[in-house]
Amino acid sequence: MAEWLKDAVFYEIYPQSFQDTNADGIGDFQGIIDRLDYIKELGCNAIWMNPCFESPFGDAGYDVSDYYTAAPRYGTNGDLKRLFDEVHKRGMHILLDLVPGHTSVEHPWFKESLKAQKNPYTDRYIWTDNIWEQPEGIASIKGISDRDGCCVVNFFSHQPALNYGHYICERSWQQPMDAEGPKATIVEMEKVMRFWLQMGCDGFRVDMAGSLVKNDPDGLGTIRLWQTIRPFLDKEFPEAAMVSEWGEPDKSLQAGFDMDFLLHFGPSHYNDLFRCEEPYFSARGKGSAAAFVKNYKESRKKAGEKGLICIPSGNHDMDRLARTLHGDELKVAFAFLLTMPGAPFIYYGDEIGLRYVENLVSVEGGYSRTGSRSPMQWNHGVNLGFSNASPEKLYIPTDDKPNSPTVEDQMKDPNSLYYEVKKLIALRREHSALLSDGDIEFVSDGADGSPLAYIRSSADEKILVVVNPADREAVLNVPGDWKETLYEIGGAVVVEDGKIVIPSKSANLLR
Template structure:
């Protein structure tokens, strides 16, 4: 009798365990396929170090300034910082021209400052992602100095050279050069060197295995220090056909087709993964995502063993000086989400150091719409599937700077050389300046607005770029004290995202596709469902959704009230709400 009872108990226990482990088909399809990673769940905060906090009065932000503000960064609810280049550099392109990859630019401090900053970030559970600029170096890097010294120098093949006796090299377009030509003649060895960006940024020759090993060693240097990730600047341009065939006339109008993800790039990334990424728990993201969705998958799908996530520009290319259609916005982000719904991973962002301020480009930076606009855009970024990248100052709703009016007001090499090139080619200069005032990178680089004191608490000296006059009202101190501020709304959004996996891994479905004012979508994971409603217009917008009545009160709302009755709702100008299904 005892044996039978014991057997029954064992069988009952096994049945109970099996019952607990059994999942519904939905749970099996979603929960088991999430492939959770810390970098998928990260909320990345991008810091432009020149503009964040200055501690020595020279008008330029520094590492000690970042250290001083880490408690603020932590308070935002972000979990990682992406730091723009801080390496030694002559600063032709604000640090994207590196002269020493293992040293810190004197403007920013010392390696000791860096070590302290990294330790303090980790003490606050903040990870650090470094910018790695290895499509090109500075022309003041020792490699290039050696390379240009003689044709038989061991470093000659670290860069791309074309001997003058072969005639002028086939034309290549330069993104930053006033002349527009990416070949620069160098008298010392009677040859031309290649620079896709400025003349002071010669392109590295990735066909040379010595170059590749140099780069991997540099990355290991920083990974051994404890850096948590790498963003590969302009790396989709690194592979080149070194026979330099002639391109069709006018190719520069669609240069990405000829420059991005050329043959050999995947081999370089696989090798980089084997040498570096696979040996450290680091995330990897390359600037750009190729020319097609298929190419983006080839870069980031896990079984490819290349990089972790795509950072596509389609979204930031939408805004125009004369406005844009919301339909384009919806279509773009829905296309990317659909393409990566089952495989691979993407980044979600609306601004960075290469863009003007997002509220001035995508929404409305004038009163009374600036605050709700900024909240609405932050709601979007932090409620989409993919890793969100939030640019410093956007958590305040910082705007384009009206002080940047004439070409003399701009510091960006792209703006200055672009102006010279437009003049040379006889373009409409009024139109050029109109576009520059709207979209210049300098707008996104003006100093952080900490308080309403002189220079917004950024520096005791003269800021390297002029502060936006609205800093007296749009600043951290004022917004921390205002429960309804853009800043406090941002903190609510990061908390909501971190506490609800549905906003990280959940399925995305576009609803109300044809609505001209409202971007509406749902996020669903297992039994959790959320609906996001965003009014992208400056007028009220009515929306009707069949199952709206099954959703409860807003979890997020950038206004004090939300008008919902049954299956219909009315959104105020730039209103953003997130609802959870009952």
Template sequence: MSLSRPPHDAQQDWWRGAVIYQIYPRSFQDTGADGIGDLQGVIDRLDYIASLNVDAIWLSPFFTSPMKDFGYDVSDYRDVDPMFGTLEDFDRLVQAAHARGLKVTIDQVLSHSSDAHPWFLESRESRDNPKADWYVWADPRPDGAPPTNWQAIFGGSAWQWDTRRCQYYLHNFLVEQPDLNFRNPAVVEAILGEVRFWLERGVDGFRLDAINFCTHGELKDNPPRDDIREGFIGVRPDNPYGYQQHRYDKTQPENLLFLERLRALLDEYPGTTSVGEVGDDDSLGVMAEYTQGGKRLHMCYSFNLLTENADPGHLLAPLEEMEARIGDGWPCWALGNHDITRLATRWNAEGKAAKLRLYLAFLLTQRGSVCLYQGEELGLTEAELTFDQLVDPAGITFWPSYKGRDGCRTPMPWQADNPNAGFSDSAPWLPIPAEHRGLAVDQQEHDPASLLNAYRAFLAFRRTQPALVKGDIRYHPLRDDVISLERRHLGERLLVALNFAAEPRELGAPREAHALDDAPAMVNGTWRDGTLRLPAHGIAIARVTDDVPWTPTPETRRPG
């Protein structure tokens, strides 16, 4: 079936500068009384989502799956897992979202399937069946060892022995997530067919999971890396995956050909888009390569801002590098998602409203599109779970040095005094921390000073500022923990200053700078008589004409 798209699809670049709200369906709203969120729950909460003033939703996987990796192991790309509902529920969700002016993007897991997928069940039966070459199979080394030293992100070798074929198959993630063989043209055609299925159902775009993993290189050993730096989810001292330079197992040139085929398909459906997740040592370079020229992905995001380090210099470096490399490509930025410790905990902002507002302004004043993870607008903290409460395979494998991803996936708190915080009529699949009840939606909804309403106000304000949505960007050197930047679009010029310090700061400013009358209350810096005054963790935005110079750094000083 083909569902109509909303009238404003004529604006085909709606995604450029859009704010996309990520929904983890298991934890958003349960209407089936089984403790697991579902598609009907998303439908029931669409008015809340629309009230945030975001442009689109991103649904984490809801496809049929054994749930070994909670939906990122797909056994049927064309159906909804019964725990989430039905295809008819999904169709109603699309129509209801479009009626509220919200675009709908969905996760697509293309590099691998579940080992329960019919394709893999057939492929593993023999070396000469019609789908024998649909996955990455290889013979052992002469001593029986795996073909290469490649490591899986979730621990151990990336190769699993299969006694039916007496060969190894490749799995970059769990053993139950075998990698598809994108060197086989039949596989590419089949995957594009799965994408087309959802385009025909009216989706507006796709978030592409681990998109640089679709192709592998020569079956050669990866070299060791000199140091284990913070980066993609598997790069940690407790995980052998981080001990290698991933030269042959991902991010191969052949992947560009597949992305061009995928983009050609999307171009058949005007107004649709794609955002690729990139995990790589040179993720900024891959983001640029994957989005330049208008032939591949529309936008990409990496883990560069999903960092443990909130030092402004650390955050500014990848942004400046991205601008130097991306050309006509387009980035997408996020400070949190379903794989990363909650922002409020990770950046030491638990209960610190000023800090959380600063981080919101930091994210929403950058050039690019934005993904917001459910609960960020409430300031949710990372849930502290015991080992027996964990369900995430990564947390179970690497405990206690790494506690997994369950802490950022606990259910949304809607009502403080409800037994299950308004999420479900039954015990939820993950516990709801007591501290989240005080942050529940009903506790913040009618408080003008709440973080939730700060999000709403700033997102509404941003929509009225084309320079913040689609404008060019220029960064000034960092001084005294203040990030200063300019945004320009069609003759409009905005100055932005963000104080990451816990003390006030003063900067030299153009006398012609004028604070924006319609800026929300969280924009609390003052521009007066050639001086910008910023409170601790303060935010300032002003408008000036193009011919007025701004050199904030030499006059930066600490008041008093």
């Protein structure tokens, strides 16, 4: 694992919506450069930037048409390199978003693959033998060229799946992982990674990392595939970080990734905490964290305890935290997010309580996700400081509802969510027990609205974290002698005779 990941706190930037500097209504690389000092001042020392490669933007850039060229809407390759350099000047790191599972139908590889005549790209994608045979249970596109066959797609119909082979081959058109087509795809993706790492990026967040090998029910083929890629990275770029969108840490960490995200789908119960009918972090106190804790403990055990399991505040695919949590509920939630093992990821704007913008028409394949991708709100200037374009040109409308949060307002208020997040990040980086690779032992699992309590530990310290989102006082029996309060929000706990009395809607860190 890259050494810098141990104290990394990531800030996710959706480049379209962060800062526009040329008044076209879309964010750009220069806008990110202009706001790097803001990110550093918050306390984040690493960035994950969503896809920035050339694309027709049918899926917000997750439909790549050229892996080697920056999308002109953001700037040039030279501008992107300058972003890398400016990030490094500030002692920070940056991950690009790699989309290895599919391309756009506009990609030159796919256009060559469409041809009936055999060529080097014939097997770059997954095709059936004839137009009448659809891949069972898998979406496909067909009838769009002279080539006989149906082409597998990964999600939208304009995203043909790249060919990494099948773990179990049941049809004549299903190629094994060691066939020439799949091997050539791996070689090309390694070239893409090498190109950007040599230019200065610090690694990749990998989109749909667990889905590359098809007909792979237990993920064994995809694990093996990534295990073949990791040695090249370790040899040529030992400090490069790899973060997977997989959602199953026991598989992704075994595959060679440094970190794995918990996702809004899959087995983690992550959204039991934030995004369901009764979130655990709601002050109503009707939610439960127990299923999350059970799965988290099992995942850590399978991953070897030291694997970094990342719990993001959100991302471009989820509802905003502030859609279901409000006011001090967000502060208590961040006390949890920023004291758990694994590198935290803060989705841009979550640190000021940026809201989900309701009832928007889909933009670039966003659909229900569009409301979580609205522009960052900096101040009370034109378009809330995001862009000098006329409002109708904005990529997505800003949140124009009353009391819409801005960085400017939050920085004026010492009791704001912004300052609470900043304080928690600073505290995390001051204590070895709270860093990414520190141990964790759960004392209370937050069942049925009860407090969530855990002990973070390193070689030289132990810290007790006690979180009680519910609108009621609680009492816990906690082993140990906890005398020093490092942090509290919502009121301090009272420690007496091995019991801890916990105020409602509070979070405390004790040593």
